[in-house]
Amino acid sequence: MKASEGLGRIPELALRKRKRGLAELLPPVTEILRGSLVERYVTCGNPSCKCARGERHGPIWYLTVTLGPGRTTGGIVSEEKVAEVRAWIENYHKLKDHIEKISEINRELLRRERERERKQGRKK
Ligand SMILES: [Zn+2]
Numbered sequence: 001m002k003a004s005e006g007l008g009r010i011p012e013l014a015l016r017k018r019k020r021g022l023a024e025l026l027p028p029v030t031e032i033l034r035g036s037l038v039e040r041y042v043t044c045g046n047p048s049c050k051c052a053r054g055e056r057h058g059p060i061w062y063l064t065v066t067l068g069p070g071r072t073t074g075g076i077v078s079e080e081k082v083a084e085v086r087a088w089i090e091n092y093h094k095l096k097d098h099i100e101k102i103s104e105i106n107r108e109l110l111r112r113e114r115e116r117e118r119k120q121g122r123k124k
Helices: 011-025 078-119
Strands: 038-042 057-068 071-077
Touching: 011 078, 038 078, 057 078, 071 078
Parallel strands: none
Antiparallel strands: 038 057, 057 071
């Protein structure tokens, strides 16, 4: 509720324009991924390896995805895929964010329509 109240002073035409703009800037829905990338530096266990002296191997990239309360999944992401995976994750957040904003605008438009109806005396 609070978020849509923030739209209260914006003219209706501007709201409609804003939601069209948000829709035009949506990332491609096929290029998304929910999760996060984490970077790890690891030791291999070989006592004569440089990693045993503190020079750890890495970065090794992992994708972690939360499936539900206390449930995660994921796996190693190869170095070559990191940039793409990062872009997918950004797209996911952008898509979600824009959808949420469009939804807020539509709620505000609905509210105004109802307000107009009430002023016109068509009570419901
Ligand atoms: Zn090592």
